[in-house]
Amino acid sequence: xxxxxxxxxxxxxxxxxxxxxxxxxxxxxxxxxxxxxxxxxxxxxxxxxxxxxxxxxxxxxxxxxxxxxxxxxxxxxxxxxxxxxxxxxxxxxxxxxxxxxxxxxxxxxxxxxxxxxxxxxxxxxxxxxxxxxxxxxxxxxxxxxxxxxxxxxxxxxx
Amino acid sequence: xxxxxxxxxxxxxxxxxxxxxxxxxxxxxxxxxxxxxxxxxxxxxxxxxxxxxxxxxxxxxxxxxxxxxxxxxxxxxxxxxxxxxxxxxxxxxxxxxxxxxxxxxxxxxxxxxxxxxxxxxxxxxxxxxxxxxxxxxxxxxxxxxxxxxxxxxxxxxx
DNA sequence: TAGAGATAGTTTAAGTTTCAATTATACTGG
DNA sequence: CCAGTATAATTGAAACTTAAACTATCTCTA
Numbered sequence: 001x002x003x004x005x006x007x008x009x010x011x012x013x014x015x016x017x018x019x020x021x022x023x024x025x026x027x028x029x030x031x032x033x034x035x036x037x038x039x040x041x042x043x044x045x046x047x048x049x050x051x052x053x054x055x056x057x058x059x060x061x062x063x064x065x066x067x068x069x070x071x072x073x074x075x076x077x078x079x080x081x082x083x084x085x086x087x088x089x090x091x092x093x094x095x096x097x098x099x100x101x102x103x104x105x106x107x108x109x110x111x112x113x114x115x116x117x118x119x120x121x122x123x124x125x126x127x128x129x130x131x132x133x134x135x136x137x138x139x140x141x142x143x144x145x146x147x148x149x150x151x152x153x154x155x156x157x158x
Numbered sequence: 159x160x161x162x163x164x165x166x167x168x169x170x171x172x173x174x175x176x177x178x179x180x181x182x183x184x185x186x187x188x189x190x191x192x193x194x195x196x197x198x199x200x201x202x203x204x205x206x207x208x209x210x211x212x213x214x215x216x217x218x219x220x221x222x223x224x225x226x227x228x229x230x231x232x233x234x235x236x237x238x239x240x241x242x243x244x245x246x247x248x249x250x251x252x253x254x255x256x257x258x259x260x261x262x263x264x265x266x267x268x269x270x271x272x273x274x275x276x277x278x279x280x281x282x283x284x285x286x287x288x289x290x291x292x293x294x295x296x297x298x299x300x301x302x303x304x305x306x307x308x309x310x311x312x313x314x315x316x
Numbered sequence: 317t318a319g320a321g322a323t324a325g326t327t328t329a330a331g332t333t334t335c336a337a338t339t340a341t342a343c344t345g346g
Numbered sequence: 347c348c349a350g351t352a353t354a355a356t357t358g359a360a361a362c363t364t365a366a367a368c369t370a371t372c373t374c375t376a
Contacts, residue, residue: 015282018293019187021300026184027227028307029177035314043331061355069185071334076356098341098354124173129306130299135176138299141292142179148287149186156193201361219325229364234326256324256371
């Protein structure tokens with residue numbers, strides 16, 4: 001990108017270059033995905049909550065947050081908005097009264113079943129710019145990358 | 159991930175799986191990167207602006223926004239905050255009076271020169287969970303992915 | 317050359333994100 | 347048993363993001 005000015009050693013340069021590419025692809029995919037989701041009146045994080053609950057069943061706020069790599073204070077707002085829309089509901093946890101169960105309402109479950117397959121198609125369409133082999137390889141590398149990060153920086157990643 | 163409940167065809171499933179992995183790695187990297195940047199009193203997007211200006215020199219709001227894949231309305235706020243901090247400044251563009259040049263102040267340039275190399279090291283450290291060969295392959299795939307998306311969905315990507 | 321349409325940047329409103337502080341509850345070692 | 351500590355969720359403040367509306371300016375064409 002920057003064809004001039006600075007260089008901080010091959011390794012650091014490569015690393016930054018890769019990070020930029022990763023961020024760029026992520027931003028592009030996020031935009032495509034969000035546009036699709038918006039058509040159903042949901043935001044990206046709202047959809048992520050519905051998707052998690054739809055696939056894995058009711059779970060506590062904390063688990064939901066961990067699944068989304070999002071800090072706690074945040075889930076409250078997202079769930080608040082979904083609750084206002086009548087798509088999820090909170091229920092007291094009896095064994096641990098600090099905790100709260102979140103689950104889809106009937107309406108939420110209906111929405112999930114309706115829009116999820118369409119959204120999956122949308123993502124698949126985007127991914128079709130890669131061959132199956134490339135997608136497989138990319139998937140493998142991303143998995144190793146993610147696991148490696150979790151392992152190497154357990155503290156800095158909360 | 160979801161070991162049960164739903165399946166929407168191998169292709170869509172794989173696509174979603176890859177998208178989840180990509181989002182996860184991005185979130186992890188973003189967190190590491192942001193923690194590092196915060197030590198210098200900057201947010202991630204503020205740093206991105208300083209980095210662009212530091213590497214490529216003064217540019218207009220629009221170009222800055224495009225470089226960051228961010229909608230226009232947004233740059234205004236980020237630049238506002240950087241201007242308040244005395245790190246960048248606006249200057250009227252004489253040829254086109256709708257446009258504005260953004261450039262680093264002396265203070266902003268000093269900060270850039272000081273923190274950029276350290277941040278590059280931080281990113282390189284994170285990336286070291288992959289071998290050089292893997293990093294090269296990942297970089298290639300991400301590049302192809304990103305270019306492919308831009309080519310296939312020019313409209314949906316603004 | 318005047319008017320129509322495009323463009324650069326700002327503003328506004330709603331949502332998301334993080335961090336830090338707070339509340340309520342649970343756990344645990346002396 | 348109970349004081350100290352840890353945990354689950356919420357709240358509040360500051361920043362970011364988007365989309366849409368708006369202002370000012372430019373450009374192109376009839």
